[in-house]
Amino acid sequence: MPxxxxxxxxxxxxxxxxxxxxxxxxxxxxxxxxADDGIFDEMFGRDGQARTPYENIERWLAETPPDQFESxxxxxxxxxxxxxxxxxVYGSSAGTERLIPFDVIPRILAAREWRTLEAGLFQRxxxxxxxxxxxxxxxxxxxxxxxxxxxxxxxxxxxPEMKNIRLPGDVYVHIxxxxxxxVSEGEFYVLEDNLRxxxxxxxxxxxxxxxMRLFPKLFQDNAVAPVDHYPAELLRQLxxxxxxxxxxxxxxxxxxxxxxxxxxxxxxxxxxxxxVELVEGQDLFVRDDAVWMRxxxxxxxxxxxxxRLDDDCLDPLAFNPDCLLGVPGLLSVYRNGGxxxxxxxxxxxxxxKSTYPYVPDIIRFYLGEEPLIGNVPTYRCSRPDDRAYVLExxxxxxxxxxQGSGGYGMLVGPKATKAEHEKFRRLILDDPDGYIAQPTLAxxxxxxxxxxxxxxxHVDLRPFVLTGKNGMAVVPGGLTRVALTKGSLVVNSSxxxxxxxxxxxxx
Amino acid sequence: xxxRTADNLFWMGRYMERAENMARILDVTQRLSLQTHGGGHxxxxxxxxxxxxxxxxxxxxxxxxxSGVSAFLTLDRGNPSSIWSCVRAARENARSLRATIxxxxxxxxxxxxxxxxxxxxTALHQRGLREFSDWVKERSHLFRGVAHATMLHNEAFxxxxxxxxxxxxxxxxxxxxxxxxxxxxxxxDNDPAAAYYEWGALLRSAGAFRAYHQTYHDVxxxxxxxxxxxxxxxxxxxxxxxxxxxxxxxxALAEGRPLESERLSGEFGARLxxxxxxxxxxxxxxxxxxxxxxRIAAVGLQISRDFLMIV
Numbered sequence: 169m170p171x172x173x174x175x176x177x178x179x180x181x182x183x184x185x186x187x188x189x190x191x192x193x194x195x196x197x198x199x200x201x202x203a204d205d206g207i208f209d210e211m212f213g214r215d216g217q218a219r220t221p222y223e224n225i226e227r228w229l230a231e232t233p234p235d236q237f238e239s240x241x242x243x244x245x246x247x248x249x250x251x252x253x254x255x256x257v258y259g260s261s262a263g264t265e266r267l268i269p270f271d272v273i274p275r276i277l278a279a280r281e282w283r284t285l286e287a288g289l290f291q292r293x294x295x296x297x298x299x300x301x302x303x304x305x306x307x308x309x310x311x312x313x314x315x316x317x318x319x320x321x322x323x324x325x326x327x328p329e330m331k332n333i334r335l336p337g338d339v340y341v342h343i344x345x346x347x348x349x350x351v352s353e354g355e356f357y358v359l360e361d362n363l364r365x366x367x368x369x370x371x372x373x374x375x376x377x378x379x380m381r382l383f384p385k386l387f388q389d390n391a392v393a394p395v396d397h398y399p400a401e402l403l404r405q406l407x408x409x410x411x412x413x414x415x416x417x418x419x420x421x422x423x424x425x426x427x428x429x430x431x432x433x434x435x436x437x438x439x440x441x442x443x444v445e446l447v448e449g450q451d452l453f454v455r456d457d458a459v460w461m462r463x464x465x466x467x468x469x470x471x472x473x474x475x476r477l478d479d480d481c482l483d484p485l486a487f488n489p490d491c492l493l494g495v496p497g498l499l500s501v502y503r504n505g506g507x508x509x510x511x512x513x514x515x516x517x518x519x520x521k522s523t524y525p526y527v528p529d530i531i532r533f534y535l536g537e538e539p540l541i542g543n544v545p546t547y548r549c550s551r552p553d554d555r556a557y558v559l560e561x562x563x564x565x566x567x568x569x570x571q572g573s574g575g576y577g578m579l580v581g582p583k584a585t586k587a588e589h590e591k592f593r594r595l596i597l598d599d600p601d602g603y604i605a606q607p608t609l610a611x612x613x614x615x616x617x618x619x620x621x622x623x624x625x626h627v628d629l630r631p632f633v634l635t636g637k638n639g640m641a642v643v644p645g646g647l648t649r650v651a652l653t654k655g656s657l658v659v660n661s662s663x664x665x666x667x668x669x670x671x672x673x674x675x
Numbered sequence: 676x677x678x679r680t681a682d683n684l685f686w687m688g689r690y691m692e693r694a695e696n697m698a699r700i701l702d703v704t705q706r707l708s709l710q711t712h713g714g715g716h717x718x719x720x721x722x723x724x725x726x727x728x729x730x731x732x733x734x735x736x737x738x739x740x741x742s743g744v745s746a747f748l749t750l751d752r753g754n755p756s757s758i759w760s761c762v763r764a765a766r767e768n769a770r771s772l773r774a775t776i777x778x779x780x781x782x783x784x785x786x787x788x789x790x791x792x793x794x795x796x797t798a799l800h801q802r803g804l805r806e807f808s809d810w811v812k813e814r815s816h817l818f819r820g821v822a823h824a825t826m827l828h829n830e831a832f833x834x835x836x837x838x839x840x841x842x843x844x845x846x847x848x849x850x851x852x853x854x855x856x857x858x859x860x861x862x863x864d865n866d867p868a869a870a871y872y873e874w875g876a877l878l879r880s881a882g883a884f885r886a887y888h889q890t891y892h893d894v895x896x897x898x899x900x901x902x903x904x905x906x907x908x909x910x911x912x913x914x915x916x917x918x919x920x921x922x923x924x925x926x927a928l929a930e931g932r933p934l935e936s937e938r939l940s941g942e943f944g945a946r947l948x949x950x951x952x953x954x955x956x957x958x959x960x961x962x963x964x965x966x967x968x969x970r971i972a973a974v975g976l977q978i979s980r981d982f983l984m985i986v
Contacts (some may be wrong), residue, residue, distance in 0.1 A: 427770045436774035446774045451679050462678040464830065464928070464982040 269666035288541030327514030337637030342510035399441035405636030454497035522570030644672035688838025694761035695815035703880030844917035936977035
């Protein structure tokens, strides 16, 4: 069993999550779940009265003795450990597998709220697909002057290899994880698009399974839309984009970097749930313009790979020669239509932070519609006006590196020191194209079971949008991540972030 | 099934069985050493020879002592055949199989590994070697039991069983080989007390002490011990039993295809089935056992060719 090459990001899932951090003024809440500080609480709104979708849960919370939560939480921990939902932590010799904390109080969306979100998500993902199709073919959007050519063509994540390659159904992003935050009753924003190999869906499914097991009665009393059909839906979408040759009975497999990857559990889980093979690069080889897997009965042709490997590692002959997790020759088979990859190669250019500010324009350009879910207002330091504003308001803004994934090149204005402000002032002036800035947002909170009892904690939401040849699908809800530390906005699981079951109530 | 999956299953089975065998060898050597004067130096040395590990041992621990050899076999991370290394290897293979094997199987193996990982020399000594060996055997029994009771009895199960029985055949062969000189020289054979202890220990390490008495209702004689461990079809650690199981699983995996690995195993199984102990002994037990080891290696290699390396 080989160890992966040094290039693999063990913490990718968490690096992704980390960038979900946005600063706000500290809520400073104490015990009572009352929101009186400008922060929208999803259970109590702003006036302290339980909002309609939460009425049942509020009653349940009031009626359940606190020690019962403690014992349920312990049961949940046990269940998660038994099911094996752990993430790998390397570099620490103690425990190499840890649990992601699970909070037993669900996060709830009304049917009406979800309908709006769903329409906005479909709109956004559809436009992003068209954008990718366009920039790898005729580049209308560049010619129309909406996005500068240099912005696309000089982006490291733009893959010239994809130029003029026709994909089944013109689908580039088969699985999208769109990070959404809420700031008030009717205000949702997209914080980030994840269009490469978004992770976390296994937590969404297992959180629900555990909730149903711990609190069956809650599901009798509340009409919660089911999510367990996600793997079946995923398989349906993956089969739909198989090369034409394989129509009828395409062979699908999940391609993983291997057991040392932090999201390996999820790869194994999805393969098992879909009933397909979980393969590593070493299980595959290329021959006769096709991809084959080595089985105990000889080679078997693979038609669709749900790959959880980065572009860079897919094919050492075409991309990073030091990464040996992929399959030599894969790109050439892909380009000739011998195998389908989900997601396509080269989607990173569309979820890059530097592209994010253009997404509203991308929606308008391809669909002729106004965005249903907005972006967080974003200042592009490459624009003189924006830059001047950013430099003047460094203390109030969050400044991010456009091509950095993970929270490394980031300044959280209100929490940073004068020296850090100065450092970023110089960085921005040296390389204006390299930075964007966003105002600090008051992320919504949700009651959460913590040491001192039930208290509001900040949450975000990652719904998973699936696209195939015949349309789009999203299971109601998504993964809710919660910052367990008081006042914290970092939902990163390695820094005290947890997850909650997410309910969409049916009418 | 993916070839890599089959490979992981096969080695998971093999390494877990090897861990159990190490515990058995350790257990019996300690018992023997307690019954002889002089600290059982000869027994510990013989055991290293049985494992072909004299040199590796000398490099790591120097002179042969009970504490040195038992450390070498239990928690020594530098010894690829120590119980620590075997369980770790079994667990690492299982880790790659989490989408294939039942949750309970993973849990059982992982629990074994976690307990072993947290054990140090001091704790091991407090617990005692005997108790530790019993624990390893128990965990191995649990592993096989969970496999039997929770896995689908399909291809995956067959590959696991192949690993188990090929490894067990190897172990039984080596155990017998340590005592072949007794039969061939006829020396100690004349000393009933020595025979009782030496061969009794051998039987115990194979978990066959009681089985011997139930089968033969008589004093322990080397020829019968050899027969029990080589030719008996109902003795789960005999060569005959192991080869039958290997063939049976290969037949299931072949599904009618002519496979060389099945033929190799079946051919040797036929010799064990129709062979006579007197003939084997008169032709030389040691030579015979050498041949068995060669055949086990050949079957293992051919399994790779038939299932794991085909392109």
